[in-house]
């Protein structure tokens with residue numbers, strides 16, 4: 001990758017490149033913005049450029065050469081000046097002070113982590129997905145300290161990237177704050193987060209905040225045409241769903257997501273039955289929540305929300321062209337003709353339940369209360 005291969009964020013690229021050219025890089029940045037818009041990608045590009053042996057400088061623009069040894073090490077995310085920290089699974093035993101974050105993990109877990117990092121190296125937009133990894137632990141933060149106290153083996157600048165920094169446990173966050181408070185030379189720490197409010201204010205106050213805007217629909221659409229061989233129409237449909245997030249757009253292309261959508265539409269169908277809906281509905285819910293995978297639940301509910309949004313658009317315009325899920329046009333029109341209630345209320349209800357996913361509400365309960373709400377919206381007359 002090079003700067004110009006990263007989508008959008010032109011203003012931020014300029015800020016980062018100027019900082020590198022003028023050698024005025026802060027000790028810590030926080031890249032804040034929605035999930036899936038390329039915050040990690042920007043952070044990696046910064047680290048690559050600042051460490052390149054032969055950077056290409058042209059007026060106010062600086063780019064890595066892509067050829068030198070340092071650049072090649074960055075292609076694998078294996079550069080000794082880079083520390084990439086992400087949420088990892090909890091090990092089986094308690095953590096000791098000297099443990100590496102990998103010490104307590106099984107070989108297959110470590111293999112999964114390596115695999116995910118190598119995909120990330122190839123595609124900086126990849127969302128790292130390691131099962132049961134919800135938190136950044138204190139042992140990962142202690143790695144930073146170790147890294148910073150070792151003398152540099154390479155010229156250049158050491159860069160620590162903490163991806164989804166909001167996942168730090170309270171202990172990890174406090175340990176991190178101590179590290180931030182100590183003076184370090186020739187080091188930049190970059191936090192990336194879509195939940196800036198979840199970070200300690202004392203951490204935030206020590207970081208230069210860079211706000212990353214959502215991506216534009218046309219940029220996402222063009223990326224899908226260039227990289228996923230979609231035709232223009234399909235690319236635009238998917239880009240419309242993505243709400244500014246490239247990662248969300250890519251997820252929509254997954255067959256599994258189509259299946260998930262069909263499942264929630266079936267759930268909606270059984271939940272509208274007059275009598276026996278409970279038993280049928282529980283079967284569906286158990287199936288979706290069995291892995292306790294929050295992102296899967298979020299995807300399922302997002303699909304339902306988009307389906308209702310289509311239905312609501314059709315209800316308002318009476319025009320089939322308002323429907324984005326083209327393959328669902330028939331059931332959507334049928335639903336809209338049958339239920340005369342305001343469908344935008346259903347869109348809101350699903351949006352509210354999506355908000356609950358990350359608030360430690362039991363996943364089954366989210367579905368049950370949502371479908372009861374939907375019954376109240378559609379069946380109350």
Ligand SMILES: [Zn+2]
Pocket residue numbers: 051052053054055064065066067068069070071
């Ligand atoms: Zn280079």
